[in-house]
Amino acid sequence: MAQVDKDTEDNTPALLLAEYGSPGELLHAAEKFRDAGYTKFDTHSPFPIHGMDAAMGLPDSKLGLIVFPIGLTGTTLAFLMMWWMNGVDYPLVIGGKPPYSLPSQIPVMFELTILFSAFATVFGMLHLNRLPRHHHPLFNSERFKGFSDDKFFLSVESSDPKWDLERTKKLLESTHPTHIELVYDDDEGGADFEPSPQGGH
Amino acid sequence: MSAKECNHDTSKWKLTGSWAGAWKIFAGIGALGLAGAGVGYTQDPKRFAFSWLFAFITVLLVGLGALFFVLVQRLTAAGWSVTVRRTAEFFALGLIAMVPLFAPVLLTMNTLFPWLGHGEEHGGSHSSIQLVTPAYAQDHAPAEAVATAEPVATAEGAAAPTAEGAAPAAAKAEEHATEHHGDDAHGAAAHAAQGHGAHGPAGDPHEIFEKKALEKKAPYLNKNFFLIRVVFYFAVWVFLAVRLFGYSTAQDKSKDPKLTLAAQRFASPATFLYAITVTFAAFDWIMSLDPMWFSTIFGVVIFACGVVASYAVLILVTLALRKSGPLDGAVTVEHYHDLGKLMFGFLVFWAYVSFSQFMLIWYAALPEETTFYHNRWDYEPWANVSKAIVLFHFVVPFFWTISRNFKRNVGRLQIGAAILLVMHVVDIYWFVMPNFQLGKPGFTFHWLDAACLLAVVGVYGAFVFHRMTQFPLVPIGDPRLERSLHFQNA
Numbered sequence: 001m002a003q004v005d006k007d008t009e010d011n012t013p014a015l016l017l018a019e020y021g022s023p024g025e026l027l028h029a030a031e032k033f034r035d036a037g038y039t040k041f042d043t044h045s046p047f048p049i050h051g052m053d054a055a056m057g058l059p060d061s062k063l064g065l066i067v068f069p070i071g072l073t074g075t076t077l078a079f080l081m082m083w084w085m086n087g088v089d090y091p092l093v094i095g096g097k098p099p100y101s102l103p104s105q106i107p108v109m110f111e112l113t114i115l116f117s118a119f120a121t122v123f124g125m126l127h128l129n130r131l132p133r134h135h136h137p138l139f140n141s142e143r144f145k146g147f148s149d150d151k152f153f154l155s156v157e158s159s160d161p162k163w164d165l166e167r168t169k170k171l172l173e174s175t176h177p178t179h180i181e182l183v184y185d186d187d188e189g190g191a192d193f194e195p196s197p198q199g200g201h
Numbered sequence: 202m203s204a205k206e207c208n209h210d211t212s213k214w215k216l217t218g219s220w221a222g223a224w225k226i227f228a229g230i231g232a233l234g235l236a237g238a239g240v241g242y243t244q245d246p247k248r249f250a251f252s253w254l255f256a257f258i259t260v261l262l263v264g265l266g267a268l269f270f271v272l273v274q275r276l277t278a279a280g281w282s283v284t285v286r287r288t289a290e291f292f293a294l295g296l297i298a299m300v301p302l303f304a305p306v307l308l309t310m311n312t313l314f315p316w317l318g319h320g321e322e323h324g325g326s327h328s329s330i331q332l333v334t335p336a337y338a339q340d341h342a343p344a345e346a347v348a349t350a351e352p353v354a355t356a357e358g359a360a361a362p363t364a365e366g367a368a369p370a371a372a373k374a375e376e377h378a379t380e381h382h383g384d385d386a387h388g389a390a391a392h393a394a395q396g397h398g399a400h401g402p403a404g405d406p407h408e409i410f411e412k413k414a415l416e417k418k419a420p421y422l423n424k425n426f427f428l429i430r431v432v433f434y435f436a437v438w439v440f441l442a443v444r445l446f447g448y449s450t451a452q453d454k455s456k457d458p459k460l461t462l463a464a465q466r467f468a469s470p471a472t473f474l475y476a477i478t479v480t481f482a483a484f485d486w487i488m489s490l491d492p493m494w495f496s497t498i499f500g501v502v503i504f505a506c507g508v509v510a511s512y513a514v515l516i517l518v519t520l521a522l523r524k525s526g527p528l529d530g531a532v533t534v535e536h537y538h539d540l541g542k543l544m545f546g547f548l549v550f551w552a553y554v555s556f557s558q559f560m561l562i563w564y565a566a567l568p569e570e571t572t573f574y575h576n577r578w579d580y581e582p583w584a585n586v587s588k589a590i591v592l593f594h595f596v597v598p599f600f601w602t603i604s605r606n607f608k609r610n611v612g613r614l615q616i617g618a619a620i621l622l623v624m625h626v627v628d629i630y631w632f633v634m635p636n637f638q639l640g641k642p643g644f645t646f647h648w649l650d651a652a653c654l655l656a657v658v659g660v661y662g663a664f665v666f667h668r669m670t671q672f673p674l675v676p677i678g679d680p681r682l683e684r685s686l687h688f689q690n691a
Contacts, residue, residue: 050687050689051689060605060606064604064605068603095564095566096566097564103559103560103563103564104564106556106560107560
């Protein structure tokens with residue numbers, strides 16, 4: 001790591017990208033990286049591949065742990081709201097029912113549970129996926145466009161604790177990809193712009 | 202993955218070993234139950250009628266739920282469920298066994314259904330809620346009866362219809378106010394006593410009102426039409442079950458993919474027939490036990506009961522068969538995960554429609570609609586049974602199976618399915634048995650209830666498990682079998 005840090009920014013690739021011709025090859029490549037202890041790698045394919053979660057060693061989604069308590073918060077909040085409004089603050093007899101009656105609250109409790117759960121699901125998903133994010137180094141690769149057509153990719157990020165350019169590259173080569181590419185992050189480094197000797201834009 | 206293709210031994214998916222004789226055990230249970238039910242019939246024919254109907258509906262819904270499962274798999278051209286579909290097909294085919302088991306219901310129908318005209322004994326005690334005021338009854342009474350009461354009735358109006366009726370009517374108003382919070386048994390007893398006192402000269406106002414309402418319902422609720430519908434329901438169910446079973450087993454030998462397409466085409470009109478028959482059978486056989494009461498969503502509630510129960514049965518039976526060998530390798534945790542999801546989903550659906558029915562009736566508070574819940578919430582033991590159903594047919598199984606990991610934990614799912622199956626029995630008991638002595642406290646469990654349940658479960662189980670020995674337990678000719686065997690939840 002320290003050695004890498006000493007290098008100039010431009011020489012540190014953001015990630016290594018390998019291209020495969022079939023989902024089976026990608027699956028086995030993912031298994032190899034999982035077994036080698038990599039955690040910051042991802043696979044990209046035009047369609048979902050059954051068994052990929054296990055092949056990548058992905059843990060269960062934490063989304064449920066976010067949604068469940070927030071959903072219950074919705075239930076409780078609806079109950080307290082209706083109880084306070086109908087039972088305490090402004091008791092009002094409607095339809096000959098007691099001012100505070102549980103059956104009339106249940107639809108509200110149900111709806112607020114759904115509403116809170118839906119928000120928790122969407123925003124929790126965005127948070128877990130670190131979205132919204134406007135750019136990713138992957139899109140600097142011309143070849144990568146094939147991931148939405150007929151190509152299969154595995155990308156390893158250089159921030160992975162196991163990252164070592166030479167060894168990672170060797171491991172990638174052992175999975176028989178059709179192509180390996182170093183991808184640089186030109187977003188923060190300003191490589192989008194022609195570096196000018198004067199140093200000003 | 203593809204190398205594994207066709208290396209499994211299809212001959213092992215047969216009912217052999219410890220389960221091959223299961224049908225004999227079921228037959229034994231059925232014979233015992235039938236003997237008990239027969240003895241019970243000679244002792245207490247009325248109790249037998251209700252006990253048998255409860256047992257019949259409980260088991261019938263498991264078969265109908267299984268039929269629904271097969272229909273949905275065909276409708277959606279599902280690949281994942283192929284290995285568990287045959288088990289459901291066996292249970293749906295078991296509907297054949299339900300046809301002779303309906304005979305005792307026909308035998309006792311005059312006792313069961315008050316609208317058949319032999320229910321005078323039900324009339325007076327029919328509902329303990331005052332459906333009409335004595336004044337209303339007099340206004341709508343036959344002419345000669347009104348004539349005798351005219352001097353008092355017209356002069357004093359609704360408040361005091363007759364001299365003799367005035368005092369109890371006033372007392373009744375008080376009673377009504379306290380009844381909800383008071384001692385139930387006492388309230389009901391006092392109420393019943395007043396019912397007599399409140400008789401106007403035209404007779405019991407309840408009876409007059411009920412008679413009129415039933416006359417209006419007679420074009421539907423009459424003996425001949427009822428019997429025609431019975432024949433229609435069973436004809437449809439047996440036809441659907443046999444046809445779907447036939448497509449599947451014919452494919453075992455021919456391996457013809459066209460049979461899959463034929464079954465899929467058949468499933469769409471079959472679903473219409475299924476929905477109509479299940480809804481109206483629920484109206485005919487359960488709702489009309491109390492012919493004054495009605496709920497349009499009732500058929501859906503009963504349908505939801507059956508679907509949840511049949512998922513529970515499907516999970517329990519495939520788990521048992523997998524453990525002892527016959528379904529080993531065919532049904533995986535992925536299938537249980539999906540069955541668990543469906544059971545959970547329909548559990549929530551059951552709660553949703555059940556509560557919707559309650560909510561609308563509670564909200565509108567129309568006397569002829571509230572009787573259903575009045576009889577089940579204001580009397581012991583039904584009040585406690587109702588609470589148990591809310592807790593153990595919804596709250597506990599809901600949280601027990603809510604997580605993905607809970608459903609994939611097969612042992613945990615098994616417990617959830619067992620709870621739901623037991624609660625299905627309780628639920629149907631709760632639907633049927635309060636009609637045994639409607640609006641009266643003091644209902645107790647009777648050994649006939651258990652005997653009838655054993656009889657029906659035994660006969661149905663013997664039929665289903667005997668069929669299982671005759672055919673492969675997995676549709677070995679299905680073109681989607683491989684996909685199902687390697688199925689994974691994404």
